[in-house]
Amino acid sequence: MNRQQILDLYTWRAGVCFRHPDRGEVPTTLVKVLHPLDTDEHPLRACEDCVVAIEDTKRETAKRTGGTYEPGQVGGSAG
Template identity: 75%
Template structure:
């Protein structure tokens, strides 16, 4: 799959990338949900920009190739797009 095909597997909305908060609000995809124990908030969504989603997907593909596992795009961070 090419870059755009992978990005198309995600739902995009304005948000703040967890790795690049200084960029402000940019198109982001949900990649994880944290459930902190010591806060009043039940969950904390973790969002990533396009570049970070691709970096996560690349790492998942490489890990699958090394381990002999199956790579399935569209689930960066374990959250299905």
């Protein structure tokens, strides 16, 4: 799959990437919702570059270990 095909698997909205907060609001997708004990839930969002990097890592890991790679599952589910 190419970059755009992978990005099309996700739902995007303006937000702040957990790895690149200095970029400000950019298109992001929900990766996970954290539930700290002392505060309300905290959505963890990733930008397009991070999603592609995470997908690349997941694909390489699956190839190396003989596992199955399913694009669109960053954070466990499409989002």
